[in-house]
Amino acid sequence: QVQLVESGGGLVQAGGSLRLSCAASGRFFSIKGMGWYRQAPAKQRELVAASGSGGMSNYADSVKGRFTISRDNARGTVYLQMDSLEPEDTAVYYCAAEVHGSTAYRDRDQYDYWGQGTQVTVSS
Secondary structure, three states, X not given: OEEEEEEOOEEEEOOOOEEEEEEEEEOHHHOOEEEEEEEOOOOOOEXXXXXXXXXXXXXXXXXXXXXXXXXXXOOOEEEEEEOOOOHHXXXXXXXXXXXXXXXXXXXXXXXXXXXOOEEXXXXX
16 A cells, blocks of 8 residues: 655745645555646646656646656655646646556556645635
């Protein structure tokens, strides 16, 4: 089993930055890919960024050039650096991990474990 805990969310003005962290515990050494998803009110959960075990990454078109995903595998931690934030980025951000693959999965059904989420609010 793997447990994921997100941190770093909060309220920020448009144009500002936040850095989210997700710390894994339990059998975190079994983790292959990790990702960040977000869900705004009345919307489906969507991929923000994903990082595969082979070093590849994927980003949603809406965040390319503004957000960066990175990992510290020794600590079982994944980060999401968010710059040039926009009000449209307001959502609950979730960390996800999978233990079976080798790519940076976009499909949320590929992930085995999820965190509880952290709120990000961007004011205009």
